[in-house]
Amino acid sequence: MKNALITGATKGMGRAIAIALAQEGINIAVNSRKAEDLAAFKTELLQINPAIKVFTAVADGSNKDELLRFAKNAEQELGTITILVNNLGMYAYSKILDDEKNLFQKMINTNLMPSYELYRFFGKTMVSVGEGHIFNICSVAALNPVVEAGIYSVTKAALYSLNNVMRLEMQQHGVKVTAVIPGSTLTDSWKGQAVDKDTMVMPEDIASAIVNIYKMSKGANVDELIIKPAGGQL
Template sequence: MKNALITGATKGMGRAIAFAFAKQGLNLAICSRNIKDLEQIKAELQSINQQISIVTVQADASKKEQLLNFAQKAEAELGQIHVIVNNVGIYQPTSIMDDAEDTFDVLMNANLRPAYELYRYFGKKLAAAKDGHIFNICSIAAITPVIEAGTYTVTKAATLSLSNIMRLEMQQYGVKVTSVIPGSTLTSSWDGMAVDANKMVLPEDIASGVIAIYNMSAGANVNEITITPVFGQI
């Protein structure tokens, strides 16, 4: 049985991806800062598949020590990790000139560092096993800059660049790396805003794409998948 690790798995895309992998029969290691959210999603996941093991760890993935503790506990309880979904992130709609003093550090630590640190932790293990798949959740902002979210755009562009490097380093070992590039997706980032759900990408759409890519033959890798609203960006 394969084991998947997902950061930020209690909400939005991470949550949808967790449910999709649970239905596929993968064991899961998931983290969140909120212990109650973790307990709730664990119960929900086990209700749809009682055969899988689920490891939950309360952790702030933007903090290296907590992130690596999560990775270590996942390995200790599940064994080899085969799938990594770097999902956790923060959207902050401010121009760079209006950023607070700590905005750069906060967004880099939340949006880029977890993927970097987990790659450093698991990369050589995946290479040695010659097996694995890393999904990096990027953003359309990595391709089309969003001026009203300047620093967020920079961090997502950096995540896409990191993902490209991962793929080149891993391809000789047969380890797959996919950049997932969502457009306007109905997640908690939009809380408090008046939006039309029928004109947005849903988290379940992203999960469907991830699962379709995961289920491809051993010799196929999807470098990037871009999913955007049919009516254009919100």
């Protein structure tokens, strides 16, 4: 049985991805800052598939020490992690000149640092066993910057670049790396705004795509996947 670790998995895309992987019989490791959210989600995942193991940890993914403790404990509880979904992220609607004092570092610690640190933590083991798949949840803002979300665009572009370096480092070792690049997706980033879900990408669309990419033959990899609203970006 395979083991997956997903950051930021109690809401939005991460939640949908965890559910989709659980349905495939894959053990799941997830973290959150809220113990009650983790307990409820663990119960839900085990109801979906009682045959899997679910490891949860109260950990702030934007805190390096807590993140790596979560990774280490997940590995000890489940075994070798061969599916890594770097999903943790935050969105801030702000032009760079208007950014709050600590927003830059907060964005780096949330949108970029976890993917870098988890890659370093799990990457050598993936190389040693000759298998693995890393999914980095980027954004169309990485390709087409949104000036009204300046530092968000910058950090997602950095994640996209990191993804490409990961892929080149890993491709000779049998480890796959995929950049998932969603457009306007119905997550908490849109909370409080009047939106029509029929004009947006749904989290389940991202989850379905990831499962299908993961299930491809050993010799095939999707370098990057762009999923945008059929009617264009919102």
